Amino acid sequence: MNDDLIDSPALGSRSPDPAPAFAVNPVRRRLLQAGVVSAGLAFPGIAALAGALGQPRIGFKPVAASSEDRVQVPDGYLVQVVYAWGDPISDGPAFKADASNGAFEQAEQAGMHHDGMHFFPLPEDGKPSSARGVLCINHEYTDDGLLHPGGVADWSHAKTVKSQNAHGVSVVEIEHIGRKGQDGRWQLVRPSAYARRITARTPIRISGPAAGAPALRTQGDRRGNVVFGTVSNCAMGATPWGTVLTCEENFDAYFNGPEKPTPEQKRYGIREQGGGYRWHEHDSRFDVATEPNEANRFGWVVEIDPLNRTKVPVKRTALGRLKHESAAVALAGDGRAVVYMSDDGPFESLYKYVSRERFDGKNPAANANLLDDGTLYVARFGDDGQGQWLALEHGQNGLVAANGFAEQADVLVNTRLAADRVGATKMDRPEGIAIHPASGEVYCSLTRNSRRGLADAPGPDAANPRAANLFGHIVRWRENGGDAGAKDFSWDIFALCGDPQHADPGKRGNVKGDAFANPDGLGFDRDGRLWIQTDVSAGTLNAGDYARFGNNQMLVADPASGEIRRFLSGPNGCEITGIARTPDGRSLFVNIQHPGERPGGRSDPAAPTANSAWPASQFAEITGGRPRSATLVVTRRDGGVVGT
Ligand code: FEO
Ligand code: CA
Numbered sequence: 001m002n003d004d005l006i007d008s009p010a011l012g013s014r015s016p017d018p019a020p021a022f023a024v025n026p027v028r029r030r031l032l033q034a035g036v037v038s039a040g041l042a043f044p045g046i047a048a049l050a051g052a053l054g055q056p057r058i059g060f061k062p063v064a065a066s067s068e069d070r071v072q073v074p075d076g077y078l079v080q081v082v083y084a085w086g087d088p089i090s091d092g093p094a095f096k097a098d099a100s101n102g103a104f105e106q107a108e109q110a111g112m113h114h115d116g117m118h119f120f121p122l123p124e125d126g127k128p129s130s131a132r133g134v135l136c137i138n139h140e141y142t143d144d145g146l147l148h149p150g151g152v153a154d155w156s157h158a159k160t161v162k163s164q165n166a167h168g169v170s171v172v173e174i175e176h177i178g179r180k181g182q183d184g185r186w187q188l189v190r191p192s193a194y195a196r197r198i199t200a201r202t203p204i205r206i207s208g209p210a211a212g213a214p215a216l217r218t219q220g221d222r223r224g225n226v227v228f229g230t231v232s233n234c235a236m237g238a239t240p241w242g243t244v245l246t247c248e249e250n251f252d253a254y255f256n257g258p259e260k261p262t263p264e265q266k267r268y269g270i271r272e273q274g275g276g277y278r279w280h281e282h283d284s285r286f287d288v289a290t291e292p293n294e295a296n297r298f299g300w301v302v303e304i305d306p307l308n309r310t311k312v313p314v315k316r317t318a319l320g321r322l323k324h325e326s327a328a329v330a331l332a333g334d335g336r337a338v339v340y341m342s343d344d345g346p347f348e349s350l351y352k353y354v355s356r357e358r359f360d361g362k363n364p365a366a367n368a369n370l371l372d373d374g375t376l377y378v379a380r381f382g383d384d385g386q387g388q389w390l391a392l393e394h395g396q397n398g399l400v401a402a403n404g405f406a407e408q409a410d411v412l413v414n415t416r417l418a419a420d421r422v423g424a425t426k427m428d429r430p431e432g433i434a435i436h437p438a439s440g441e442v443y444c445s446l447t448r449n450s451r452r453g454l455a456d457a458p459g460p461d462a463a464n465p466r467a468a469n470l471f472g473h474i475v476r477w478r479e480n481g482g483d484a485g486a487k488d489f490s491w492d493i494f495a496l497c498g499d500p501q502h503a504d505p506g507k508r509g510n511v512k513g514d515a516f517a518n519p520d521g522l523g524f525d526r527d528g529r530l531w532i533q534t535d536v537s538a539g540t541l542n543a544g545d546y547a548r549f550g551n552n553q554m555l556v557a558d559p560a561s562g563e564i565r566r567f568l569s570g571p572n573g574c575e576i577t578g579i580a581r582t583p584d585g586r587s588l589f590v591n592i593q594h595p596g597e598r599p600g601g602r603s604d605p606a607a608p609t610a611n612s613a614w615p616a617s618q619f620a621e622i623t624g625g626r627p628r629s630a631t632l633v634v635t636r637r638d639g640g641v642v643g644t
């Protein structure tokens with residue numbers, strides 16, 4: 001998401017009752033029996049994956065910082081575009097390079113602005129395949145100037161629907177062709193029985209303690225348990241039971257708020273004119289004066305079954321309403337499901353949810369509602385390197401009617417206010433979260449917070465040590481007893497970002513190697529390498545103190561030594577998002593989001609290629625100059641494991 005917007009001081013009809021969520025289909029049962037439903041991620045607590053890993057090998061020669069309009073990868077690696085905005089998900093309509101595909105064609109094509117991603121291997125010889133699988137990809141937001149041939153001029157109902165259909169999630173099937181593990185290529189399977197688009201118009205069930213609460217009822221849904229669509233889908237996590245969790249982040253941007261928002265609306269950024277979208281002009285759901293509760297139905301974590309396109313997605317209210325950036329899943333020592341979550345805003349916090357019931361690997365249907373009944377916590381980081389998880393439970397810690405929390409639904413709809421009440425630590429914009437596959441240590445990017453230490457804002461603290469934190473840092477914590485279900489933890493700072501020679505020499509982190517700024521997406525691979533993606537905003541990219549970092553990039557860190565090497569540099573104006581691997585580690589999927597973006601988060605519809613013409617600028621087979629967000633696959637020419 002464009003960071004100039006976040007870090008600035010300003011800041012129908014009913015569907016039939018949905019089917020029960022996430023019954024087990026035969027493919028999932030086979031994958032669960034094979035021990036892996038989710039490649040490239042490990043779930044701490046699963047016995048087969050626990051235990052010490054050796055120090056991971058990082059064997060490539062780093063790429064230089066670059067400001068070229070192309071993706072750069074190390075010598076010996078190949079990069080390929082497999083799924084760009086407008087590409088058909090199955091055997092539907094082809095992309096038109098002048099952006100003239102209509103709204104309903106867009107609903108069968110890749111959305112815009114790819115973000116979080118996960119690869120689900122399909123079975124092959126009884127094992128999870130590294131040559132065929134299903135990719136789930138978030139489409140975080142749209143640049144409506146690029147989306148339509150005439151940009152936002154003559155804004156219409158048709159442009160509104162096309163914009164809504166370019167949001168949400170893609171589920172696509174992908175296969176490797178050519179010699180396995182060698183210099184072959186990946187391509188989408190078309191047609192595919194898995195292919196599916198979930199958009200800002202798809203019926204989604206609302207479940208958990210806040211479902212049906214008065215705050216979630218609208219004129220179009222008087223029961224408060226079905227909503228059309230998901231928006232601002234940022235990062236993504238996978239569960240051990242084979243679903244994905246997609247996170248609704250900057251939902252406030254889509255709503256035209258009242259002149260005088262309530263304190264609850266203000267706390268989530270609901271404001272007049274919203275974030276510049278014009279959906280409310282043709283869809284009254286997004287006009288807060290007409291439908292005051294619709295905004296309460298966004299800002300949730302949404303669970304999706306990637307292997308059954310008939311299953312209705314579910315908004316899980318037990319996980320709280322935030323500007324959800326990411327969700328990473330672990331298992332507690334006793335098998336309860338744990339979801340770590342980040343709320344991306346200046347001075348927002350880190351959360352975890354612990355289910356009441358335990359994960360059952362032998363009876364996957366029993367896991368269907370683990371995310372509906374449990375306890376939500378928020379983190380307090382002490383100055384002594386210790387921390388606590390504070391329960392956000394009605395009746396505890398001041399969360400009572402006298403303070404505006406009449407029941408648990410109020411805690412969950414207004415989770416930020418509940419966190420304020422219990423004394424959560426206000427962090428420097430929590431973004432990506434990743435869990436070390438052996439130790440269970442959790443890492444979180446704090447991307448930046450230029451307001452830290454200003455006269456009207458909190459000053460530095462131990463976990464957010466820099467005033468005017470322009471370059472960001474990465475914090476990590478280890479739960480007491482190594483148990484993800486613990487209520488206490490110890491923490492330290494893994495990296496203070498920026499160039500240690502220039503940025504902040506008095507408070508140098510333990511980073512060795514390539515300098516970078518504004519960490520965002522994070523992911524561990526199974527060998528314990530930490531992949532770090534950056535999001536320097538378009539307003540500062542390649543300017544002033546940021547010039548030495550080049551375009552946004554992806555780096556690899558050794559968590560033990562702190563060594564960091566730059567693995568990939570992106571095209572102009574983009575940020576790097578989403579990371580997924582095949583089980584064998586030989587193919588790495590990465591997203592390029594918003595190439596060509598200018599300060600303010602929008603392109604110039606009159607000159608759409610002024611900043612970038614990627615991917616056409618790099619790949620001869622791609623025609624048409626409009627910059628397009630896209631999924632890449634990176635492989636080694638010799639077929640080896642990526643990163644080693
Ligand atoms: Fe969607 Fe905070 O990035
Ligand atoms: Ca992000």
Ligand code: CA
Pocket residue numbers: 001003431447520535
């Ligand atoms: Ca960001």
